[in-house]
Amino acid sequence: MSIKIFVPGDSAALALGADAVAKNILAEAARRNMAVELVRNGSRGMLWLEPLVEVQTDKGRVAYGPVEGKDVRALFDADFLHGGKHKLGLGLTEELPYLKKQERLTFARVGITDPLSLEDYLAHDGFQGLRKALAMQPAAIVQQVTDSGLRGRGGAAFPTGIKWKTVLNTAAAQKYIVCNADEGDSGTFADRMLMEGDPFLLVEGMTIAALAVGATQGYIYVRSEYPHSITILNEAIAVARKAGYLGPNILDSGKSFELEVRKGAGAYVCGEETSLLESLEGKRGIVRAKPPLPAIAGLFGMPTVINNVISLASVPIILDKGAAFYKNYGMGRSNGTLPFQLAGNIKHGGLIEKAFGVTLRQLMYDFGGGSASGRPIKAVQVGGPLGAYLPESQWDTPLDYEAYTALWAVLGHGGIVVHDDSADLAKLARYAMKFCAIESCGKCTPCRIGATRGVEVMDKIIAGQDTEAQVELLRDLCDTMLNGSMCAMGGMTPYPVLSALNHFPRDFVKKIPV
Amino acid sequence: MNLASHTESIASILSSQQNRPGALLPILHDIQEALGFIPPDSIQQIASALNLSRAEVHGVITFYHHFRTTPPARHTIEICCAEACQSMGAERLVEHAKQRLAGSKHGECEVKPVYCLGLCATSPALMVGEELHARVTPEKFDRLIEQMGIKT
């Protein structure tokens, strides 16, 4: 019997040389006349250990990492194919505390299965949610999702079931399901890891959404910076369609649903749902005025469900195990789990799926092991480029939508970017303004003009020119952007800017050179 | 490639794609993939096929950072400049890259900023074509441009 070896095909592993590792393993096995079966799995999410190589043994999967191409010969010498001792050895993967302490619902299969093996997917509870949904009335599916308490994971945290209900109740000749896979936030990669590590799950979630609202066409809008995700999704769609999970007659139900991947073109604002719809229609990604909601007049003017990757990928388990099972995780009105993404200056960065309620301090120290540089952590940006910077006094607040709102912060898509004490928060505030100026769609003045003025003001503050008056001007400008912008691009840029100013005022006072 | 063959490859892309709903972005992607850029003199051809005005096509091309209307350098290195990569020294990496490539021939290598490649836990990160590189130190950068055959 051949021995199963896992070398991730996830982008993060590829970026660290996983292909060379895979190639060397096959060559070395051939040279030694050993029969191996190589699986290119998704990533387990312990990204500081990538490429993380695993071997199937009779005790379970044994992990080695981070493995470089040049380590492969020594691993064979150490008999790693039978779990032999080597300095890169980590023991049984499932026993690693980083994984063991998580609650993996949405990411249950990621890193474990072969992402493009339908057999693997089915053997790990795949398409169970879809099978249940096929036996249900649309309104009952929507009710399950509503009862689960699932809220949109793309940032705005709007209840998914309520959005679906609007689409279900809007009569139209054509309805659409659109998956927002634009994942533009710095510090986030959960969508990417899911699409690359378990693409059938997204296909299943979107198909359930289609059954729930009566849609027959779906689009996955993936950012152009994710070429590997696009390739894998296209393959998964072809496999699923061939096996009857997509197409004109899903599992002989008489229901039809077609799915297509569309590629973005490097505009951050196209993650905003109405801008994304414009882009899908082949136009500039200019934000639309709301109302009408996309649920009523969305893509090509038709009722459209638009949801984030993780929202849609959380639906199958809800249908499979029931709303109550999912709702049991979390706290308050934040039900279920969130895949947190620990990034930036952190020793053990990666994906941590946990129920809501965990704290930043737990994530950064119990999981993350502190900063990568070894210096003290100074500020943490949660929720992407439009999220606030949190000082240490706020690291013990539970990660929960309402608790964060009370801090004047946001969870967003769950990205956590850690900065050590060498960070200059005035420079980061300037960057936030600059980013808004570059990415503004240009529809409304507070954002289009405000962000450019904001950069100028920040330049003066950084240069120490007339600081007090400029800071006052900055606050005034932020007030206008907060209250006068049409969407959260301009409307939330003040979050990083003002939180930096309020929590780290000393960085805004020019240090007088000695 | 000359102008006539541009027109021809664009025509074949247009005829295979123009009937898709929301066809303009897929078409622009295909053209840029085939030719490396979107020739400005092809705007009329694209506009006619889709029944759009030239202004509309021009507007779309210029709205998106990904599309370009001039031929690319022989190599393009896209370095992530977003927050997570900044926290791990992206700024120093960009400086280093500029310095190293300062002496290279015009049109040999272009360094462009990108905003997040989804490699934020293994930063700083960069992309060459579709090839990704993470935890890029200046030394790793030097090895990379050597492998790419870029003369500095």
Ligand SMILES: Cc1cc2nc3c(=O)[nH]c(=O)nc-3n(C[C@H](O)[C@H](O)[C@H](O)COP(=O)(O)O)c2cc1C
């Ligand atoms: C500037 C901007 C960028 C956004 N980027 C994304 C994104 O990349 N991915 C995403 O899912 N939502 C993004 N959103 C949120 C979407 O507008 C929308 O709320 C989301 O797609 C709805 O799906 P959900 O309910 O499943 O979260 C962005 C919003 C704004 C204002």
Ligand code: SF4
């Ligand atoms: S806030 Fe900015 S991105 Fe949003 S609509 Fe206004 S100009 Fe466009």
Ligand code: FES
């Ligand atoms: S013309 Fe409208 S803001 Fe200047």
Ligand code: FES
């Ligand atoms: S911030 Fe650089 S890869 Fe995400």
